[in-house]
Amino acid sequence: MTDRLAGKIAVITGGGRGIGAGITRRFAEEGASVAIVQRNAPPETMLSDRVIHVGADLSRSADIAAAIERVVHFFGGLDVLVNNAGLMFEKTVDDMSETDWDQMMDINLKAPFLLTKAAMPHLRSRGGGSIVNIGSIEGLASNPGHPAYSASKAGIHGFTAAVAVDHGHEGIRCNAIAPGWINSDLSEVYIESLADSSRVRRELLAMHPVGRLGEPSDVGNLALWLASEESAFVTGQVYVIDGGRTKKLPLPSA
Template identity: 60%
Template sequence: MQLDGKVALVTGGGRGIGRGIVDRFLEEGAQVAVVQRQALDTALQNHPQVAHVHADLSVPASIAAAVEGAVERFGGLDVLVNNAGIMFERSVSRILVEEWDLMVAVNMRAPMFLAQAALPHMRERGGGSIVNIGSVEGLGANPGHAAYCASKAGIHGLTRALAVDLGEHNIRCNAIAPGWITSELSENYLASHPDPSAARDALNGLHPLGRVGQPTDVGDLAVYLASDRSSFLTGETVVLDGGRTAKLPTPSA
């Protein structure tokens, strides 16, 4: 197993992309501390290799406490996955200062200071891996997503900076930039269309692979980035979108 003996902390690991990462980490032998405000479902609550660390990552004091909670439970830390994030749509003319600040606090500040808190524990273990979850919206943009796009572009830049600063400690940092990944939100979006089946077909058709991603697709890549098999890979943002951003649009007939 690729992560046998490793301890991982995954923020927002109870659902969506985070759950896909947690499930794959567990399959590969890791012990996983799931950091989030909400309670875990029964399957994770009862899993012997899982610990729930309750934290609101928009509160600065909760960040270091979350790392310490994971270390207390499992005795160390090898892998940090900065997955938790928020997204909302606001036009440039309507976004409020407090909304912008909240987006930056959760999507950018928390990953930075989680990495800071994790650093001494990873150094004690002789190194580690940080995996940041960015987005294709850190490279392009959808309407009404100025704050979200800025925060994810910032995560991509932070990834490179952490890789440069932490390499001397044998700590690697890479990012995954997912495209469309199936979630409760995406399913509700498709269901809102007059013809959900046609909307799904159109969405799948945007992807050269003919489908959208699944949370475990992100989990598969996160396993590789967290494992020793990627020991010479750092500072990279890997786009995981089924080829969608590689495909040039063509005019309709």
């Protein structure tokens, strides 16, 4: 432990499970005070005097503004915002309703905007800070049935660049992480629901040059670096973390 975030105060949306939990654990290990902002309470084992849960429905702008104010009131400020919470479903344009599209954009794109807007004066008052947005490799390409998800994540990548350009002079940096396949309880349920889960696991491994799938801690380590002063000259970037998956050209099966 090096306490790279000692004295820093962070908000992590969806920080109680999956990738978000990996980020929360790394931040806490490195000395940050963390507010997990999400609707449902995280496991009690994640909470402590420096890791709290702030309940919020991220589809409601009033909840978002109130959550940021509660964090600032409780901890005394804000230095890091991690926009991690997201929604995904599989529907083609033909299958998708306007309501489906709006729901995806509300959680994946509008909520990060509102969170950033609410956080900005508090970051500014601390002399700057770091915003880390969780995008996706699907903001660069797409899996079948993901037009809304891919659009929302591409939007996050563009939003990241724009915030970096507008607020760099204030010492506020903004970067994005684009994860590939990351192990989680949800991905495990998905794999096990498939007819030939053993084959799927083998094929997933074969897609990754590093020979394994990602872990929440992998993303947590990168988010930690982006939140810390070690990345002080880094802003407006999208970091792909996918074990080389998107760099490996597929070959036809034998």
